[in-house]
Amino acid sequence: MKHFFLSLLCVVAASFSARAQYVPTEDNLRARREFEGFRFGIFLHWGIYSEFAQGEWYLNSGLTHEEYSKAASCFYPIRFDATAWVRAIKASGARYITFTSRHHDGFSMFHTRTGDYNIFDATPFRRDVLKELSDACAAEGVRLHLYYSILDWMREDYPIGRTGQKTGRHSHPNYDAYFEFMKTQVAELLTTYGDIGALWLDGYWDHDADSVPFDWRMPEFYRYVHQLKPSCLIGNNHHITPIEGEDFQMFERDLPGENKAGLSGQEISHLPLEMCETMNGMWGYKVADQNYKSTPELVRLIARAAAKGSNLLLNIGPQPNGELPATALDRLEGIGQWMRMNGESIYGTKAVHEMEEPSWGVLTRKDGRLFLHVLDEKATSIQLSWEGRKPRAVTALDTGRRIAFTQDKKKTRLTLQLPADRDAADFVIQVER
Numbered sequence: 001m002k003h004f005f006l007s008l009l010c011v012v013a014a015s016f017s018a019r020a021q022y023v024p025t026e027d028n029l030r031a032r033r034e035f036e037g038f039r040f041g042i043f044l045h046w047g048i049y050s051e052f053a054q055g056e057w058y059l060n061s062g063l064t065h066e067e068y069s070k071a072a073s074c075f076y077p078i079r080f081d082a083t084a085w086v087r088a089i090k091a092s093g094a095r096y097i098t099f100t101s102r103h104h105d106g107f108s109m110f111h112t113r114t115g116d117y118n119i120f121d122a123t124p125f126r127r128d129v130l131k132e133l134s135d136a137c138a139a140e141g142v143r144l145h146l147y148y149s150i151l152d153w154m155r156e157d158y159p160i161g162r163t164g165q166k167t168g169r170h171s172h173p174n175y176d177a178y179f180e181f182m183k184t185q186v187a188e189l190l191t192t193y194g195d196i197g198a199l200w201l202d203g204y205w206d207h208d209a210d211s212v213p214f215d216w217r218m219p220e221f222y223r224y225v226h227q228l229k230p231s232c233l234i235g236n237n238h239h240i241t242p243i244e245g246e247d248f249q250m251f252e253r254d255l256p257g258e259n260k261a262g263l264s265g266q267e268i269s270h271l272p273l274e275m276c277e278t279m280n281g282m283w284g285y286k287v288a289d290q291n292y293k294s295t296p297e298l299v300r301l302i303a304r305a306a307a308k309g310s311n312l313l314l315n316i317g318p319q320p321n322g323e324l325p326a327t328a329l330d331r332l333e334g335i336g337q338w339m340r341m342n343g344e345s346i347y348g349t350k351a352v353h354e355m356e357e358p359s360w361g362v363l364t365r366k367d368g369r370l371f372l373h374v375l376d377e378k379a380t381s382i383q384l385s386w387e388g389r390k391p392r393a394v395t396a397l398d399t400g401r402r403i404a405f406t407q408d409k410k411k412t413r414l415t416l417q418l419p420a421d422r423d424a425a426d427f428v429i430q431v432e433r
């Protein structure tokens with residue numbers, strides 16, 4: 001009887017442990033704080049889909065997986081230079097890179113032991129680009145995060161969902177086997193490629209819980225990741241309220257609290273926030289997509305994201321030859337010029353919830369300083385709600401020159417005069433109490 005109760009106690013304890021609330025470790029909380037301070041990162045969508053130059057979803061267009069996979073045999077990105085990538089990204093002011101280790105087409109951009117369908121074994125290039133990127137990031141002091149697709153348009157054991165239904169695969173759904181495959185790959189990623197800061201998961205939406213119930217077993221998956229590496233942050237691009245075990249919340253093509261793209265209607269959590277957006281129109285390389293946002297537009301987006309308390313993860317689709325597009329490099333250079341002068345108003349800042357967003361721009365704050373991001377190019381003066389004594393100093397952040405201002409008699413508002421030769425993209429004024 002004694003052994004029976006001991007066994008029962010172990011079962012109950014194991015059951016309770018399986019359902020126990022996620023408690024992040026101190027290393028994890030430290031990583032969250034670091035991540036929040038980054039405020040700007042670069043997303044890289046790169047795979048054999050770049051050869052077709054039609055974006056990262058090309059396999060879902062009706063092409064069979066047999067024809068699509070032939071692209072691997074001629075994928076030879078001769079101009080790939082991980083150090084050049086990382087240095088250009090670092091010079092832009094970005095603090096981290098999120099790289100697509102495996103997208104929905106099932107092709108692994110790293111040397112995996114789970115099968116030959118990867119950049120080392122299936123291509124004549126025979127180089128582990130992720131290892132080279134990881135080494136370059138470590139050398140340059142840029143944090144590396146990894147995108148990982150939890151859906152697969154190629155594998156027969158993946159239970160087919162809303163997408164990838166016409167790729168010609170023979171479906172033998174076995175989620176247990178597929179789940180183990182994902183765990184094995186994630187273990188490779190987190191133990192072989194240096195200090196990976198975060199996993200950026202995608203594909204949860206492939207099984208719509210409202211129409212076809214499906215258990216992704218994400219809490220179990222998250223526990224596995226955190227056991228492997230407690231400090232590794234987990235985010236999931238599922239477009240719903242964060243699930244227990246996640247460490248940051250992402251918003252696709254929308255700032256937190258906005259839902260213009262129809263993918264970000266979820267409530268804003270207390271987790272660190274990240275918005276992802278494309279530099280042009282597509283995530284993966286599309287030769288006809290030259291609709292790049294201007295440098296001023298991108299600078300303003302960085303500021304608007306920071307004002308929402310969010311990072312901006314800005315995407316680039318590298319070319320099939322391994323180069324970053326020339327226009328993307330130009331935009332990185334332009335952003336970098338602005339960030340070198342004004343990054344203090346972005347990195348490590350917080351949202352200013354106690355004040356309404358002004359009509360002329362946005363606000364960020366840090367260490368007792370308030371940063372006014374003037375986005376209205378036509379304004380000659382601006383007003384700011386301000387109660388109490390006058391600020392100790394009001395200066396242009398880029399040059400340090402003083403900004404003339406007056407305070408009303410009721411001591412509730414400041415009026416600031418704007419110089420005519422200010423930065424048209426985002427003129428930042430530093431107000432010190």
